Amino acid sequence: EAQVTQNPRYLITVTGKKLTVTCSQNMNHEYMSWYRQDPGLGLRQIYYSMNVEVTDKGDVPEGYKVSRKEKRNFPLILESPSPNQTSLYFCASSFGQVFGGANVLTFGAGSRLTVL
Amino acid sequence: SQQGEEDPQALSIQEGENATMNCSYKTSINNLQWYRQNSGRGLVHLILIRSNEREKHSGRLRVTLDTSKKSSSLLITASRAADTASYFCATDLLPQGGSEKLVFGKGTKLTVNP
Numbered sequence: 001e002a003q004v005t006q007n008p009r010y011l012i013t014v015t016g017k018k019l020t021v022t023c024s025q026n027m028n029h030e031y032m033s034w035y036r037q038d039p040g041l042g043l044r045q046i047y048y049s050m051n052v053e054v055t056d057k058g059d060v061p062e063g064y065k066v067s068r069k070e071k072r073n074f075p076l077i078l079e080s081p082s083p084n085q086t087s088l089y090f091c092a093s094s095f096g097q098v099f100g101g102a103n104v105l106t107f108g109a110g111s112r113l114t115v116l
Numbered sequence: 117s118q119q120g121e122e123d124p125q126a127l128s129i130q131e132g133e134n135a136t137m138n139c140s141y142k143t144s145i146n147n148l149q150w151y152r153q154n155s156g157r158g159l160v161h162l163i164l165i166r167s168n169e170r171e172k173h174s175g176r177l178r179v180t181l182d183t184s185k186k187s188s189s190l191l192i193t194a195s196r197a198a199d200t201a202s203y204f205c206a207t208d209l210l211p212q213g214g215s216e217k218l219v220f221g222k223g224t225k226l227t228v229n230p
Binding site: 004033035040041042043045048088090092097102103104105106107108109110112 | 151223
């Protein structure tokens with residue numbers, strides 16, 4: 001089944017304890033992206049990647065890191081989590097704007113992170 | 117930066133009625149997409165309309181696009197309780213220096229009462 005898999009789905013952690021949220025897709029997509037969703041603020045893009053070893057900042061990159069060493073994986077790293085990073089996180093992927101096509105995203109199920 | 121803005125923020129209707137949601141955006145676009153999100157779950161792509169299209173249908177969904185007004189509407193006909201969800205528009209901005217960017221609005225929360 002074509003899908004984007006995120007782990008963990010739920011996590012409660014404490015301030016300053018490094019954590020990684022993994023994201024993997026099995027659709028051979030070039031484009032991958034991380035969003036966070038907060039009440040009243042909608043979805044905001046954190047980082048995105050157009051291909052292996054190519055990453056770029058989205059609208060709210062502060063406090064996050066990403067890497068794209070393989071095409072299928074795009075982990076989100078919180079080096080020193082803070083309470084304002086408590087949120088619902090989504091990973092998404094697509095073929096990107098290939099040959100004038102549209103960037104239609106497939107989303108993961110979400111990872112709910114609480115930082116105490 | 118917030119590109120798309122949905123209106124209304126929340127909509128409550130009875131089963132069988134039509135639901136209309138609107139999206140306004142600020143800058144020129146390649147295309148506009150609508151996504152659906154069931155409570156706390158991942159977004160699911162519903163329909164895409166390109167900047168040179170004015171109307172598109174998919175089952176009970178009808179999307180219109182007015183590029184002169186920078187607005188789009190999503191109509192769900194004969195709504196069902198299972199349509200209860202949040203609906204987001206997403207604008208695929210014209211490339212700026214080669215970067216790809218899909219910007220989401222804040223969504224319309226639709227409740228369909230049985």
